[in-house]
Amino acid sequence: MMNRAVIEGSALAVLALSILTIWFRARYKARPASDGGYLTREELQFELGRLQDEALRWLTTTNHREIGILYIAFGTIAALWGGMDAMMLRTELLTPPADIWTPETYNALFTTHGLTMLIFFVLPVFFGIGNYFLPLLIGADDMAFPRVNAIGFWLLPPALLMARFGLIVQIGGQVLSIFLPDDQIMFFLSLREVSVGWTLYAPLSVVQPNPQIDLLLLGLHLSGIATTVGAINFIATVIYERADGVTWGNLDIFSWNMLVTSSIALFAFPLLGSALVMLLLDRNLGTTFFATEGGGPVLWQHLFWFWGHPEVYILFLPATGLMSLILPKFVGRKLFGYQFIVYSTLGLAVMSFGVWAHHMFTSGVDPRLKASFMAISIAIAVPSAIKVFNWLTTMWDGDIKLSAPFILCAGGIGTFIIGGVTGVFLAVIPIDILYHGTYYVVGHFHLIVVGIIPMLMIASSYYWYPILTGRWYDRRLAKFQSGLLIVGAFVTFMILLVIGGMGLPRRQAIYPPEYQLAQQMATVGSYVIGLSAVMWLYNMLVSYWRGDVVQSTDPWNLKATNQFTREWQWFEERMVEKYDMEPAQPETTRRSYAPELEPMGLLGGVGSVAQNVYRNASMAAVAGFIGTFLMTGGIGTAIVIGVLDPASFAEISELVGLGTSAIIGAALFLAGGTIIWPLLFLSFQEFLPGRRMFETGLVFATLVATGFSVAFYTDQQGLAFVGYLTFVFVAHWAYGLGLAVTFQFLRSRRTDMGA
Ligand code: HEM
Numbered sequence: 001m002m003n004r005a006v007i008e009g010s011a012l013a014v015l016a017l018s019i020l021t022i023w024f025r026a027r028y029k030a031r032p033a034s035d036g037g038y039l040t041r042e043e044l045q046f047e048l049g050r051l052q053d054e055a056l057r058w059l060t061t062t063n064h065r066e067i068g069i070l071y072i073a074f075g076t077i078a079a080l081w082g083g084m085d086a087m088m089l090r091t092e093l094l095t096p097p098a099d100i101w102t103p104e105t106y107n108a109l110f111t112t113h114g115l116t117m118l119i120f121f122v123l124p125v126f127f128g129i130g131n132y133f134l135p136l137l138i139g140a141d142d143m144a145f146p147r148v149n150a151i152g153f154w155l156l157p158p159a160l161l162m163a164r165f166g167l168i169v170q171i172g173g174q175v176l177s178i179f180l181p182d183d184q185i186m187f188f189l190s191l192r193e194v195s196v197g198w199t200l201y202a203p204l205s206v207v208q209p210n211p212q213i214d215l216l217l218l219g220l221h222l223s224g225i226a227t228t229v230g231a232i233n234f235i236a237t238v239i240y241e242r243a244d245g246v247t248w249g250n251l252d253i254f255s256w257n258m259l260v261t262s263s264i265a266l267f268a269f270p271l272l273g274s275a276l277v278m279l280l281l282d283r284n285l286g287t288t289f290f291a292t293e294g295g296g297p298v299l300w301q302h303l304f305w306f307w308g309h310p311e312v313y314i315l316f317l318p319a320t321g322l323m324s325l326i327l328p329k330f331v332g333r334k335l336f337g338y339q340f341i342v343y344s345t346l347g348l349a350v351m352s353f354g355v356w357a358h359h360m361f362t363s364g365v366d367p368r369l370k371a372s373f374m375a376i377s378i379a380i381a382v383p384s385a386i387k388v389f390n391w392l393t394t395m396w397d398g399d400i401k402l403s404a405p406f407i408l409c410a411g412g413i414g415t416f417i418i419g420g421v422t423g424v425f426l427a428v429i430p431i432d433i434l435y436h437g438t439y440y441v442v443g444h445f446h447l448i449v450v451g452i453i454p455m456l457m458i459a460s461s462y463y464w465y466p467i468l469t470g471r472w473y474d475r476r477l478a479k480f481q482s483g484l485l486i487v488g489a490f491v492t493f494m495i496l497l498v499i500g501g502m503g504l505p506r507r508q509a510i511y512p513p514e515y516q517l518a519q520q521m522a523t524v525g526s527y528v529i530g531l532s533a534v535m536w537l538y539n540m541l542v543s544y545w546r547g548d549v550v551q552s553t554d555p556w557n558l559k560a561t562n563q564f565t566r567e568w569q570w571f572e573e574r575m576v577e578k579y580d581m582e583p584a585q586p587e588t589t590r591r592s593y594a595p596e597l598e599p600m601g602l603l604g605g606v607g608s609v610a611q612n613v614y615r616n617a618s619m620a621a622v623a624g625f626i627g628t629f630l631m632t633g634g635i636g637t638a639i640v641i642g643v644l645d646p647a648s649f650a651e652i653s654e655l656v657g658l659g660t661s662a663i664i665g666a667a668l669f670l671a672g673g674t675i676i677w678p679l680l681f682l683s684f685q686e687f688l689p690g691r692r693m694f695e696t697g698l699v700f701a702t703l704v705a706t707g708f709s710v711a712f713y714t715d716q717q718g719l720a721f722v723g724y725l726t727f728v729f730v731a732h733w734a735y736g737l738g739l740a741v742t743f744q745f746l747r748s749r750r751t752d753m754g755a
């Protein structure tokens with residue numbers, strides 16, 4: 001067995017040393033800055049006095065941009081630490097027995113990995129990005145409460161140290177044990193990293209004697225205070241510090257998301273704080289909140305997940321905000337459906353508080369309650385899907401610039417779709433009973449927390465690098481790194497979904513040998529993720545000193561598509577002032593930008609949405625009828641010649657409790673199609689530029705036909721199977737084209753009438 005403290009301690013030390021070496025080497029060989037000057041010999045030399053000044057400045061700064069950098073640096077350090085845990089976990093899983101770490105160490109690793117990443121990595125980085133850019137985006141001078149801002153940040157480092165004190169003490173003990181006998185350093189040998197799982201479930205978290213659990217609870221409590229303080233500051237800033245002309249109707253989507261995330265945090269974190277205190281009291285003062293004979297261990301689960309589920313949206317929303325902000329810049333088109341995105345974000349915030357018990361479907365919650373949690377958990381997919389559709393329609397027909405930020409946006413959408421859809425599966429009670437506690441759950445949430453979340457963090461670091469440093473990052477390395485991250489995430493977590501689906505339980509150091517190959521592949525995938533993270537860091541550090549100097553005040557040529565947003569205007573002003581640069585002139589204005597599709601004002605939008613729905617519903621009804629008529633013919637033929645079993649319709653009527661009648665089932669099916677299909681189709685045709693009816697109709701029909709053929713497959717074999725597929729597809733294509741032609745016709749008539 002390897003000694004965890006020694007290995008993790010040395011690995012982290014090597015990492016820290018390499019970072020410092022890279023930084024100072026790059027600094028020593030710095031290339032000229034924007035003003036053409038090199039660092040002078042004096043500037044390169046270290047002087048104690050200057051170092052002290054610098055340190056004092058960073059320790060006491062209240063400037064939002066500097067605090068932003070501090071947050072990002074802190075979050076990155078946490079990510080490296082938590083990432084080291086992850087690499088150690090995956091390394092253990094290379095072989096079926098627990099032969100690298102003990103099972104106890106393995107348990108400690110996944111506990112600290114989860115907590116470090118979720119609490120100390122994600123939100124601090126987003127708070128950092130928000131600190132730096134949100135005031136610039138809304139035209140504020142600084143955050144609303146600059147000193148509170150600094151306090152909020154400085155609570156975090158002690159919180160992290162407390163949460164991870166177990167490892168620090170262990171490393172200290174290992175070093176001391178070289179010089180001192182064991183009985184003199186008992187303290188160092190008694191604290192261990194917490195190993196009860198990041199969810200800290202009672203009764204284990206109450207009865208385990210390890211005093212480090214108490215320190216962890218205090219550290220988490222402190223981090224909760226830090227988050228609440230930061231959240232209040234963001235809310236106040238967005239509400240009160242907007243410049244003239246920044247209204248609720250044109251506030252950028254990133255700021256909207258930071259506002260909503262902060263509001264969720266404001267409601268969620270105080271509850272976590274109370275729960276942590278209750279656990280501390282149970283552990284130390286003999287209260288019985290979570291004891292079986294008292295409040296009960298399930299009470300902990302309710303309290304924890306009442307915070308825990310909103311927390312996952314707290315982590316996720318800023319990433320969607322960055323996506324909505326960055327993606328349009330790389331496809332040369334405005335974000336589609338601004339108000340839909342705003343409303344869906346608000347909707348998510350409210351709903352995120354109504355789903356917590358989906359983490360407890362196997363914990364003995366009343367079935368009637370469970371059913372309502374299932375319903376809301378499935379429904380929460382709707383606002384999430386709205387975002388995805390809007391991103392896709394934003395890209396549609398766009399003028400795509402294949403640079404690193406775009407690649408990461410695309411990868412983020414992909415991972416989020418799979419992560420989100422698997423979440424919807426898990427929200428269904430019977431499925432969750434099968435998959436709860438397996439790697440499937442791990443795959444589900446990692447596709448989001450190692451998908452869209454870090455991908456958009458990195459995308460924004462590239463996108464804004466010119467503002468942050470006045471230089472370019474190494475663009476080839478960045479593309480390569482982005483690709484690696486996407487491949488690594490897919491390989492690792494898709495495999496986890498598969499082995500979870502096969503029933504392999506999570507959180508075990510030991511597993512049956514038949515899973516070895518899959519586990520090894522997942523481990524290789526995770527090393528690829530680790531490698532790409534290191535490449536990103538290298539790029540950030542080295543380019544700071546050696547990257548190409550930015551020559552234009554509009555490095556992404558955003559003026560050409562009228563997307564030169566406030567943070568870039570601020571940058572331009574600064575470059576003009578500092579380096580006498582000329583404000584950039586757009587070379588060309590791209591055709592694909594369509595001003596009539598600009599977002600309407602938020603409230604103005606409601607009226608026109610209602611109007612649209614009303615106007616289009618009648619179109620949809622006519623189109624739906626014609627489409628259904630055409631499809632009925634196709635499906636009817638299929639039934640007559642015996643390749644489609646009408647019995648499968650009977651199941652529909654059974655599903656809604658109307659007995660097993662094929663006729664009622666078919667009627668329901670057609671009624672559903674008449675209503676839903678055209679509405680789906682409509683939501684697309686409203687958005688698609690160019691309104692290519694036929695193509696859209698065919699794409700839609702093919703998608704739905706694929707779903708249909710899976711859902712209604714009743715064991716046809718051979719020729720019957722081919723016939724079945726043919727008819728399903730022909731029927732849906734008929735439907736799709738019927739709809740398309742009808743829409744086209746109705747639209748042209750409306751235009752003729754001058755509507
Ligand atoms: C479409 C929306 C989503 C739905 C319907 C959903 C549903 C679920 C369900 C039902 C579980 C419990 C599975 C089980 O333990 O048996 C779960 C677990 C989890 N989800 Fe999601 N999810 C969604 C989105 C997200 C997002 C956006 C994130 C992250 C930012 C996330 C993070 C997590 C985490 C961390 C867990 C596991 C907690 C644990 O047991 O350790 N989910 N999700």
Ligand SMILES: [Cu+2]
Nearest residue numbers: 309356358359
């Ligand atoms: Cu949840």
